[in-house]
Amino acid sequence: MLPPADDSRDPCVDHVEMAFIYVLVAVVLVVLVGLALSVRILKQYERAVVFRLGRVRGGPRGPGLIVFVPFVDRVHRVSLRIVTMPIQSQGIITRDNVSVDVSAVAYYRVADVIRSVVAIENAPAAINQIAQTTLRAVVGRHTLDETLSETETINKNIREILDVQTEEWGMEVTVVELRDIQLPESMQRAMARQAEAEREKRAKIIAAEGEALAAGELAHASDVMMAHPLALQLRNLQTLVEISVDKNSTVIFPAPLMSTIQELGAFLDRETGAVGALPQTNGGPGAAEGRPDVSPHLAVDDH
Numbered sequence: 353m354l355p356p357a358d359d360s361r362d363p364c365v366d367h368v369e370m371a372f373i374y375v376l377v378a379v380v381l382v383v384l385v386g387l388a389l390s391v392r393i394l395k396q397y398e399r400a401v402v403f404r405l406g407r408v409r410g411g412p413r414g415p416g417l418i419v420f421v422p423f424v425d426r427v428h429r430v431s432l433r434i435v436t437m438p439i440q441s442q443g444i445i446t447r448d449n450v451s452v453d454v455s456a457v458a459y460y461r462v463a464d465v466i467r468s469v470v471a472i473e474n475a476p477a478a479i480n481q482i483a484q485t486t487l488r489a490v491v492g493r494h495t496l497d498e499t500l501s502e503t504e505t506i507n508k509n510i511r512e513i514l515d516v517q518t519e520e521w522g523m524e525v526t527v528v529e530l531r532d533i534q535l536p537e538s539m540q541r542a543m544a545r546q547a548e549a550e551r552e553k554r555a556k557i558i559a560a561e562g563e564a565l566a567a568g569e570l571a572h573a574s575d576v577m578m579a580h581p582l583a584l585q586l587r588n589l590q591t592l593v594e595i596s597v598d599k600n601s602t603v604i605f606p607a608p609l610m611s612t613i614q615e616l617g618a619f620l621d622r623e624t625g626a627v628g629a630l631p632q633t634n635g636g637p638g639a640a641e642g643r644p645d646v647s648p649h650l651a652v653d654d655h
Contacts, residue, residue: 389422394429399465401428412465428469434461434526437476439483441532448495453534456510458483459527460518467522475521479514483528486513496539503530 394400394414402409402418403426412430420427441455460479462468472478490509491499499506507528514525535543577583 386422390419392418392420392427394418397431397433399430399432401430401466401469402426403428408466408470430462430465430468432462432465434459435476437480437483438531439480439487441534442484442488444488444491446491446496446499447493450496450539451536452491452496452499453532454487454491454499454530455532456483456487456528456530458514458525458529460514460523460525462522463519463524464522467520469522472521475523478521479518479523479525482517483510483514486510486517489513496535499533506530 392400394416396415399412399414400418401412402420404421404424409425418427437458437460439456439458441453443451444454445451458479462475468475487510490506490513494502494506507530511525511528514528518525577587
């Protein structure tokens with residue numbers, strides 16, 4: 353059998369206890385919400401600038417856990433990683449009045465956290481605009497040939513100008529690179545013809561240098577053969593060996609052309625001298641045949 357219920361407990365006490373529990377739960381919830389609002393966790397590459405009632409409080413904070421007063425402090429996060437910013441293609445007229453389309457890419461990072469927040473409102477947009485104008489100004493001071501061949505110098509000039517402009521904003525431009533240079537079709541054809549002519553000139557120069565070297569070697573070889581006559585004969589024999597590889601039926605007797613002509617002239621001179629040295633006879637045709645020559649005035653008429 354259950355004991356009788358105690359009806360002597362005051363209902364007001366029960367109400368007070370319930371109200372206290374509700375207040376305690378509310379306080380705990382407020383504390384938890386306040387802690388959640390007053391704590392931030394920053395990554396390794398992040399820093400925070402804390403504004404208390406509109407003024408910067410202290411230096412940059414982070415990384416890790418930071419605590420601030422909610423509803424009084426305002427936290428602004430800043431990333432320290434390098435940002436890649438493409439510079440869109442734009443038409444530029446070079447110093448020699450050639451229109452080209454040039455695009456580039458820039459890499460920058462935050463050097464001063466507080467100035468990057470306080471000094472400028474939208475740093476990426478500002479850097480993009482100043483990079484476009486700087487690219488147009490620097491490329492416009494160079495000719496087309498300089499733009500195509502001296503890209504390293506142009507990149508360095510653009511980066512130096514951007515560093516001066518962005519230093520007041522707490523930014524640092526690390527690298528600027530020309531990404532693409534688009535030329536007109538007529539200029540591309542002209543440059544192709546120029547390159548082809550340059551290659552032909554180079555080929556002719558190389559061929560001429562080869563001919564000059566070959567002529568020098570031939571002159572040296574002729575001097576050697578003049579000093580050693582047997583060398584020419586050995587060269588002739590080597591040429592015969594090379595010709596005989598084809599197994600042809602041609603028989604070749606090597607002979608120097610000029611000496612052969614001289615020997616032939618000497619032979620003709622000797623033959624002409626030998627013919628002139630023979631005894632001259634006054635007989636007629638019969639004497640030449642060995643018959644006696646009977647003159648008409650020696651004939652005697654017996655009658």
